[in-house]
Amino acid sequence: MSKTETLEDFYRHKLNEIPPNLSRDLGHFNAFRLEDYHKVGKAPIQYARRDYYKISLIRGHFVYHYADKSLEVEGTTLLFFNPQVPYTMQPLDDTRSGFFCIFREEFFSEYMRNNLRELPMYAVGGKPAYPLNEAQDRNVAQVFEKMLEELQSDYRFKYDLIRNYIMEMVHYALKMQPSERLYQNIDxxxxxxxxxxxxxxxxxxxxxxxxxxxxxxxxxxxxxxxxxxxxxxxxxxxxxxxxxxxxxxxxxxxxxxxxxxxxxxxxxxxxxxxxxxxxxxxxxxxxxxxxxxxxxxxx
Missing domain, CATH: 1.10.10.60 (Homeodomain-like)
Structure with missing residues (x-):
């Protein structure tokens, strides 16, 4: 099993460059179109734990290996990857498209009362994959487009807005599989x-x-x-x-x-x-x- 992949590893191996001040950017957030990412990154994705969170909207035919499980998926899937759990994606065709975003836990820790790991999709043994129909695909893709647009803006509070967009996707997924555990009172x-x-x-x-x-x-x-x-x-x-x-x-x-x-x-x-x-x-x-x-x- 490969060592834990850091954000520095991600940028170095997949995009051939490291953003300036990444080491001082404790929270860090970035978003990508999957098509652009795969044109640049040619290194195979390793089965490993990351030190950052990742949310992906993937269209195509692939197998994702997550912890000790493997699941073949065809169509559009919204995936939430927990940095504590090793994973990898194995493409089965060349038709992949979509989006993904990456962020460290600190991106939320100062702004969110609950820990990200308390969310059902990030809990140990939780469900990380949510198949989407065409209408759901359009809705989630629009959220990713908004995040990409904000990243290019000079709006002072753009990262606050992006946090809201991430939580919009989280709740969109949770409404597909309601959980009584979300935001329950902690004793x-x-x-x-x-x-x-x-x-x-x-x-x-x-x-x-x-x-x-x-x-x-x-x-x-x-x-x-x-x-x-x-x-x-x-x-x-x-x-x-x-x-x-x-x-x-x-x-x-x-x-x-x-x-x-x-x-x-x-x-x-x-x-x-x-x-x-x-x-x-x-x-x-x-x-x-x-x-x-x-x-x-x-x-």
Whole structure:
């Protein structure tokens, strides 16, 4: 699996230039027409985590690999990519067109009460892809056109307007799949669960065999969060309906699938970086989670 791609990597490898002052532009926002982007960028897109958010409107036939899942899509799709989750796009034809925009979390953090990761499409296990019909395609494309127009303007508050356009697309997608979780009141249990989830996600993706998954138990997380393990278990159970151990196992299995599918590391290397003392323990865990051995899943 490739290392995390930074915005600097994106501009250097895909557009052959880095915008001035990018390192001092904490939030950073930019938007592109997909056709122009693919004329310039010839480097293959790697399956990797990015350190920035991305929203794409893509027309065409392709497979997108997201975490441990792969989905073939034909037509128009609105995609929301979470920087914590590795992904890549595999085109199946030469008819791609559309738009995409990129931005760092800081672009919103000072202006948005809720964390972006609390939005359903950016939540762990959330739905990142929304197929669009012709009318929906036109509506979302118009939003991208407005963002491109504002980027070229000298309007003093253009980035405030662009933030509104991004949220317009977010809500457009959410109306297609309503979620009761959006902007719900956050209580103490939910806050603790969110912090636990963020701490869990910080350990992924595993990008080299030398990287180790270290926080493996509820007790490990409780110690890191400075709370009693019973309190952590109770808060997570009340907030999600799942146990702390269940969340850890589910995320560990997801990462194991991604490593088996997208790397050529052997089973022993994968077992070791995921924190298992013996490959046999990893085999037992993986089969319990998926009903397949790691080798059978890879093949």
């Amino acid at each position: 103490a249990n939910t806050r603790l669960t969110n912090v636990f989830t963020e701490l869990l996600e910080r350990q992924f993706p595993i990008e080299s065999p030398s990287q180790k998954f270290s926080l493996r138990s509820a007790k490990d997380f409780a110690s890191q969060l400075n709370v009693h393990v019973n309190h952590l278990n109770r808060a997570i159970k009340l907030s999600t309906g799942k146990t702390t151990t269940g969340h850890i196992a589910e995320r560990l299995a997801s990462e194991a699938k991604a490593l088996l599918k997208h790397t050529d590391w052997n089973i022993s290397q994968i077992s070791d970086c995921l924190g298992f003392e013996e490959p046999a323990h990893f085999n037992h865990f993986f089969k319990k989670q998926t009903n397949l051995t790691p080798t059978a899943f890879r093949n």
